[in-house]
Amino acid sequence: MVQGKDLDPAAIEVTLTVRLIAMPQSHAVISCLHANLAALEAVLADIDQQGIATITCLGDLVGYGPQPNEVVDLVRQRAIPTCQGCWDEDIIEGLNACDCSYPSQLAERRGHLAHQWTAEQLSEESKAFLASLPMSLRRDRLLFVHGSPNSQHEYLLPDMDAFAALERVESAGAETLFCGHTHRPYVRELREGSIRVRQMSGEPAGVAEAEDRELRLPLRRIINAGSVGEPRHGNTNPTYVIHDEDIGAVEIRELPYEVERTCSAIVDAGLPPIFAWRLRHGFEYAERADDASHVCER
Amino acid sequence: MARWALISGLRGDLEAYEAIQADLRHTRRVDTLFVLGDVIGPERECDALRLSQGEAAVDALLQAVDPGHMGWLAALQFGFIELDCALLHGSSAAVDDSLGPNSSPLLLLDRLTRMDVNRLFTARSGRQFRLELTGGGIDSQVRDLESQRHQQQSVPQRQVIGIGAGVRYTLYDPGSDRLDFLSAGSKPQQRPRGFA
Numbered sequence: 001m002v003q004g005k006d007l008d009p010a011a012i013e014v015t016l017t018v019r020l021i022a023m024p025q026s027h028a029v030i031s032c033l034h035a036n037l038a039a040l041e042a043v044l045a046d047i048d049q050q051g052i053a054t055i056t057c058l059g060d061l062v063g064y065g066p067q068p069n070e071v072v073d074l075v076r077q078r079a080i081p082t083c084q085g086c087w088d089e090d091i092i093e094g095l096n097a098c099d100c101s102y103p104s105q106l107a108e109r110r111g112h113l114a115h116q117w118t119a120e121q122l123s124e125e126s127k128a129f130l131a132s133l134p135m136s137l138r139r140d141r142l143l144f145v146h147g148s149p150n151s152q153h154e155y156l157l158p159d160m161d162a163f164a165a166l167e168r169v170e171s172a173g174a175e176t177l178f179c180g181h182t183h184r185p186y187v188r189e190l191r192e193g194s195i196r197v198r199q200m201s202g203e204p205a206g207v208a209e210a211e212d213r214e215l216r217l218p219l220r221r222i223i224n225a226g227s228v229g230e231p232r233h234g235n236t237n238p239t240y241v242i243h244d245e246d247i248g249a250v251e252i253r254e255l256p257y258e259v260e261r262t263c264s265a266i267v268d269a270g271l272p273p274i275f276a277w278r279l280r281h282g283f284e285y286a287e288r289a290d291d292a293s294h295v296c297e298r
Numbered sequence: 299m300a301r302w303a304l305i306s307g308l309r310g311d312l313e314a315y316e317a318i319q320a321d322l323r324h325t326r327r328v329d330t331l332f333v334l335g336d337v338i339g340p341e342r343e344c345d346a347l348r349l350s351q352g353e354a355a356v357d358a359l360l361q362a363v364d365p366g367h368m369g370w371l372a373a374l375q376f377g378f379i380e381l382d383c384a385l386l387h388g389s390s391a392a393v394d395d396s397l398g399p400n401s402s403p404l405l406l407l408d409r410l411t412r413m414d415v416n417r418l419f420t421a422r423s424g425r426q427f428r429l430e431l432t433g434g435g436i437d438s439q440v441r442d443l444e445s446q447r448h449q450q451q452s453v454p455q456r457q458v459i460g461i462g463a464g465v466r467y468t469l470y471d472p473g474s475d476r477l478d479f480l481s482a483g484s485k486p487q488q489r490p491r492g493f494a
Contacts, residue, residue: 167408193436195403
């Protein structure tokens with residue numbers, strides 16, 4: 001226990017200053033941990049260093065990585081509000097819950113191996129926790145989901161149709177939508193939108209009478225947190241975001257971690273070595289040659 | 299140019315179907331008939347369907363359908379894509395998605411975009427209407443770890459069309475984009491109806 005006489009007044013002042021600067025309205029959002037304990041520990045340490053107390057997790061705690069129970073335990077221990085990701089759902093519901101989460105048949109076969117291994121490793125307690133996760137979390141006009149408000153499996157890619165992207169946010173009654181699933185972090189702002197419509201009613205006698213109206217669309221934002229445990233943005237570093245609710249600022253943070261620690265654990269666990277290889281080199285290089293024409297009919 | 303007839307919401311009403319067929323035979327030049335769902339229903343009896351009286355609607359519906367037809371109904375497609383048109387009961391989002399004249403234009407555009415079509419014919423609301431997206435746009439700015447990109451996107455000129463239900467049906471000429479909202483059994487009008 002620290003005695004009063006041991007305290008350095010200067011140190012106390014520094015601590016207080018850091019707490020004040022840390023902006024109480026700032027919060028961190030993490031996603032797609034994928035059983036990568038080393039990456040999660042590095043990200044949580046970075047968040048702690050920023051003095052941020054509020055963290056939200058967008059799911060996919062497990063899958064691909066070698067430490068599913070450890071990652072679930074750490075999220076529970078830190079009491080991080082978490083919504084359910086597609087992997088979390090599939091582990092509980094079975095693979096049929098998946099619409100089509102793989103970019104190719106080869107990636108799907110590897111995914112099935114990871115699914116089987118993860119399902120065998122997860123404790124009943126961890127499974128119960130994953131099963132208890134909500135589909136979404138809401139804080140005022142901020143909405144937190146894994147994929148999209150429609151589904152954990154829907155990808156909101158950074159360059160998708162702008163109106164469709166806005167529809168996902170607006171239909172969910174949110175101003176800012178936080179999502180993950182793509183493993184690529186980005187901030188998208190949709191503004192100054194409008195749609196003009198001409199209505200010609202066929203009722204009651206089928207006579208065409210035109211009526212014009214215009215819908216002015218509100219400013220909306222989509223913030224993708226990227227991935228902690230399985231980065232696919234062309235780099236091996238985990239990413240997450242810090243959002244300041246007061247001024248609306250968003251920082252995409254990227255940081256190094258002990259990637260070899262996780263790669264060794266993947267190999268030691270008997271998981272496909274390709275998972276370690278792509279963590280070491282980045283997703284793009286591992287999957288580029290795969291069959292792009294695959295259409296999942298499940 | 300040949301025309302399409304689009305019907306829906308018969309709900310087991312054989313008389314309505316026969317009235318539409320008679321209408322098409324005698325007065326309209328149609329080469330394709332599309333039925334956008336709700337062929338069966340618990341309200342009416344017809345030769346093909348049997349209805350149990352006094353049961354809950356779902357049970358009545360199940361009872362109403364000849365077991366021999368169940369497989370056929372189960373095998374029906376979600377919808378049709380013809381030329382640049384989607385012909386659906388509900389929408390590209392779901393079979394029970396009800397689009398109407400008062401639906402949000404953002405919703406309409408999303409439903410069109412999901413199937414990448416220029417015309418979406420829908421039946422779920424039971425109403426006859428034509429909504430044309432005539433203009434507008436949106437600014438999009440994306441920032442990631444590498445760059446910041448700015449895009450302007452315009453609203454494409456696309457339409458959502460409600461085809462009606464029961465005896466109220468729609469004719470469409472894909473060549474001229476002409477629509478006619480009709481009601482089977484109604485007398486011919488003095489002046490042309492519909493619009494191109």
